[in-house]
Amino acid sequence: MNHNTAEQRMQEALDGVLAPAERAALDAxxxxxxxxxxxxxxxxxxxxxxxxxxxxxxxPAGFAREALARINDPLRxxxxxxxxNRDDWLRALAGAGVLAAGGTALALVLVLPALGVxxxxxxxxxxxxxxxxxxxxxxxxxSWLAALGRFLSVIVRAFDxxxxxxxxxxxxxxxxxxxxxxxxxxxQQLTDGRSQLRAN
Amino acid sequence: xxxxxxxxxxxxxxxxxAIARLVDDHQGAVFNLCxxxxxxxxxxxxxxxxxFVRMVTHLDxxxxxxxxxTWLLSIAAHACIDRLRRxxxxxxxxxxxxxxxxQPALADQAPGPEETLERREQEALIQRLLGRLAPDDRxxxxxRYWYDLGxxxxxxxxxxxxxxxxxxLFRARRELAHVAAGVGLAEAAx
Numbered sequence: 001m002n003h004n005t006a007e008q009r010m011q012e013a014l015d016g017v018l019a020p021a022e023r024a025a026l027d028a029x030x031x032x033x034x035x036x037x038x039x040x041x042x043x044x045x046x047x048x049x050x051x052x053x054x055x056x057x058x059x060p061a062g063f064a065r066e067a068l069a070r071i072n073d074p075l076r077x078x079x080x081x082x083x084x085n086r087d088d089w090l091r092a093l094a095g096a097g098v099l100a101a102g103g104t105a106l107a108l109v110l111v112l113p114a115l116g117v118x119x120x121x122x123x124x125x126x127x128x129x130x131x132x133x134x135x136x137x138x139x140x141x142x143s144w145l146a147a148l149g150r151f152l153s154v155i156v157r158a159f160d161x162x163x164x165x166x167x168x169x170x171x172x173x174x175x176x177x178x179x180x181x182x183x184x185x186x187x188q189q190l191t192d193g194r195s196q197l198r199a200n
Numbered sequence: 201x202x203x204x205x206x207x208x209x210x211x212x213x214x215x216x217x218a219i220a221r222l223v224d225d226h227q228g229a230v231f232n233l234c235x236x237x238x239x240x241x242x243x244x245x246x247x248x249x250x251x252f253v254r255m256v257t258h259l260d261x262x263x264x265x266x267x268x269x270t271w272l273l274s275i276a277a278h279a280c281i282d283r284l285r286r287x288x289x290x291x292x293x294x295x296x297x298x299x300x301x302x303q304p305a306l307a308d309q310a311p312g313p314e315e316t317l318e319r320r321e322q323e324a325l326i327q328r329l330l331g332r333l334a335p336d337d338r339x340x341x342x343x344r345y346w347y348d349l350g351x352x353x354x355x356x357x358x359x360x361x362x363x364x365x366x367x368x369l370f371r372a373r374r375e376l377a378h379v380a381a382g383v384g385l386a387e388a389a390x
Contacts (some may be wrong), residue, residue, distance in 0.1 A: 042377040
């Protein structure tokens with residue numbers, strides 16, 4: 001039994017869902033593995049703490065009265081679900097904008113050429129002698145893909161050339177990525193810190 | 201008399217007495233979940249009350265084959281996650297007093313005679329530990345230990361899959377067990 005499996009079994013043992021045979025295998029492993037034994041002691045001590053100390057925090061005095069008043073007040077009762085904050089509106093607006101722009105672009109790029117192909121296909125299928133026209137039509141419709149490929153190829157070659165001549169740019173690129181990572185980490189820590197302070 | 205057979209049908213029909221009975225019976229469980237999730241008694245009270253508002257407005261969606269308490273806790277759990285997501289990053293002044301989350305007994309609730317100093321410290325430690333977890337992990341841990349729910353019930357309450365519940369519980373327990381061991385769990389587990 002490896003450490004990961006052992007820890008999985010430990011958690012199941014704490015939740016009372018470990019079969020007797022698996023429990024015996026876990027005990028045998030714990031007898032020979034100091035690392036897992038230490039982990040088990042930590043987990044079982046924590047489980048004991050929570051099992052004995054998890055008490056229901058009673059609602060404050062007057063809670064039920066205030067809740068009923070809120071239930072019976074249509075303005076207050078509806079306020080919570082019908083009054084999203086400013087950030088919600090901004091997020092919804094931004095999301096709608098992105099969806100609209102993305103959907104329009106997708107329609108232009110995919111749907112319209114597809115309709116053109118479908119029209120040509122219908123015409124050619126009703127005139128079997130025109131099959132070469134169908135192939136030519138499909139090639140025309142998707143010629144932009146070949147152009148895009150050539151464009152990307154040029155970009156990649158130019159980028160490759162640039163990096164060969166100025167390798168310092170690679171360092172700069174990773175530097176920027178590092179800064180972004182540090183920034184994201186800092187924001188995360190601030191968010192966690194704020195939640196932590198509120199929780200404490 | 202069970203909720204499902206007596207109070208819920210009457211509450212659905214708008215019977216104020218039945219609604220009051222449901223609120224009265226479940227206020228502790230709902231408030232506790234909100235308090236454990238949010239850490240702040242005032243905010244927990246607000247979200248818990250709104251949970252009961254949602255309970256009344258959504259009673260017609262309640263499936264009688266499910267446990268009412270689990271259904272109600274799922275409303276509270278989602279409300280808490282919503283609230284946590286709405287919290288914004290704000291800078292705290294060094295001079296600004298910390299939120300009152302360290303006091304497990306609320307201001308208007310005098311501690312009972314059986315409540316000892318050790319119990320308060322233990323309560324504060326547990327709340328601090330919970331505050332270290334990501335909301336989704338905290339939710340699972342609270343439902344497991346405070347409500348003794350199984351994997352299936354937690355999955356039902358949170359809308360997650362059973363495997364996700366196991367993974368979250370696994371992660372939460374491993375993280376907090378390690379931290380708790382570092383701060384002297386034996387002393388805390390009085």
